[in-house]
Amino acid sequence: MGDVLDIIVKRLALGAVTLLVISIIIFGMVELLPGDVAQAILGQGATAENLAALRARLGLGDPAIVRYFDWLGGAVLGDFGRSAVTDTPVGDLIGPRFANTLFLACYAAVIAVPLAITLGVIVALLRNTIFDRVANVATLTAISSPEFFLGYILILYLSVKTGYFPAIAKLSSDMTFLDLLHRTFLPALTMVLVVVAHMMRMTRAAIINLLASPYIEMARVKGMPAWKVIVKHALPNAWAPIINVIALNLAYLITGVVLVEFVFVYPGIGQLLVDSVTKRDFPIVQACCLIFAATFILLNLAADVLSILTNPRLRHKK
Template sequence: MHPLARMILHRLALGLLTLFAISLFIFMAIELLPGDLAEEVLGQSATPETVAAFRRDLGLDQPAYVRYLDWLGGIVRGDFGQSLANNRPISDLLAARLGNTLFLAVYAAVISVPLAVGLGLLAALYRGSWFDRGVNIFTLSSISFPEYFVAYILMLFLSIRWGIFPSISDFGSSAGLGEMLYRTFLPALTLVLVVTAHMMRMTRAAIINLLAQPYIEMAWLKGASPLRVILRHALPNALAPIINVVALNLAYLITGVVIVEVVFVYPGLGQLMVDSVAKRDIPVVQASCLIFASIYILLNLGADVLAIATNPRLMYRK
């Protein structure tokens, strides 16, 4: 078997084991929540007989390990169960909301990844200059504030005062691509400002670290232009750490959008999870957390594979 294929299978096995541990942690965390789920759903006016019947229907009268195995078995079969709030299949709810979250993440990634890599290359090329210092100050300032603060500042100026973009990003089900891009620009810009700094600084650090290598000095001595040295000689060897940090930030764009979606009332998976917590719709909360964990694990696996593809030496331990 090819070493790369063996590594992928090994990482997939570790990912499944990690996902199993996460599912156990999610279930235990839900079990430790105060209050009775049946009483919270039915309300205080429910009779003890109604509560007992509801608990039997949900299987809450069974031991915790039995309920966990039933829930895990349903997930393996692709059945996430029924929503307690509207009695709809959870898979239908997740499919629509996950698509919206992925759209927002891709929208932000298309802007942030080229911007961060370009700024990192220019900052490394002109390190120590006013441009380098200005970019570092701006990016560090953008990640020093929490996401909701950045979101409200953008909403204040770009929506309330200047009226350029809408403050609510709910575009409905019949909007076209242009309308979706327009209504989701503010949440996408919030995510861009948050994640660009990490990718830019990693790109800058990786390039600067390689500029001290002997083959780079040889390129300088041959009279190569600074742009050619950066793009032709330094960047290909710096792709592995850049890919890793880009993948981690892409994972954040998908799994860390909960606050941004709530601020802009964006109909994504994070908003669904928050609404389900408020309604005590525990099956939807569990399924949403598991989807977020699965995406994070898959993106990390993809980052490892791409990093090794660009630098096969990473496959072998020193």
Template structure:
């Protein structure tokens, strides 16, 4: 039987290869965008001589493969270059935006994961009852609605009619922790509503699939309360698929915040990449896209490793 370190090393190697392929796709996709960066920077009054000078200063006159190798080499050293629109170092530009995005994602995870586990346990406890059907209808509805629709509904209810939360999430480095929590409440709740359904349904399905096992019947015959039997015996054995889905949804929280950040004008990485696309700031777009891709690959790799570690057949080989 293959050892766990060997399997994990294979997953890590596959993750590195995937990230390299993604970097090629990102760079190639940027190159095939319509328009010219030099012309965009100089405006309509650009002359052929100034355009040629700008292209040479940006290295756009070099072959594509040389530009890719230079960009990849600098990126591996942690140097993303300089933003064309502002002239600032891209690392310094991205750092506070990445912190804002991570703060939003972590806040959404702290809301969605406990509610999903609790909702899945309740649905499994009252399976095939009205409570179970109501939870299934709510989760299916939340999956069906896109993020921007959920965001606008929450803005209409909580910001416009009730007025308890701000409709715009304006934060900066001087914002206090409590004010930051208040500012991200609506976008975090929007993300939580969207991702919670997958985790809840997986929790319910995993627990219900174990209820026919003999050790569950034994616990039931001993007179153990149903809720205690679910939490102490069924839930620990269902953690492997649940953890896998939770980590995958956390990956979505990090990489799927673009729409939500744009709706709430939240100064995160998603808003930055949208603004950079509009300004044709190619280095910033490449850096943000690579960070999103690396985060998604890393969390998917984490989900694979967790599913391997939680597999008893691998942890206790014969």
């Protein structure tokens, strides 16, 4: 197990370096946005004094490298600065939004991951049957449709026509947890539909890939029924690729949901990011991007560690 710790520490260090590189890229990209920031924020009618005052507040007079290190120094301590538009601390703006996004991602993941793996196992078991084809076509259709389209279809059938679920996922502080689940069900379901296909197909492929192994034939000639051969003998050896795909999809649930949030008017971080880009609120844009990058890195790290833990060769040394 010491080796696993070793790997975690090394990967964390590497992740930190990656994050640093990404911070430079993010900062550089925001710098490259055309036009004058102060002008964009205040609009055409701004007076010269107002512009100058805003530039001074934002520190735009300083060279880029100084501003970068100011920002980085703050970010390391958790202080992402203040909004260029409203002057409120970025942390206060992002915090609740990010929590909402995380909640929705977890909600979708709790449904999607077990569903995808179960379906994957079942289609592997019933491979090349009608069920396999139908499941493949259905999930591929879901993944190929634009998210907003899926969202609107769900609204049409599960909200407008039947009234089972609300079409707008507005949150209020006096909701019970059940209310919350009910109100956010449609956006969560949309996201489930988007991510299930990928994970299910990887589960199926990883299992089928192992079916030619001698130990699978052994399990069969030992008289094990087909479901036991797959669940007990193939699946434990198929985790590594499945886990990696799950991690990618979880990251997508957090970072790729702008459209879903938009369709359901859900107050998540994606909407905030889009708003901030149009408003040129660069401290928020930078913070959001950094959070997204960290999410990707952490989830991939978790996937690597879990893959190692599922491999008995690495868990139990000779």
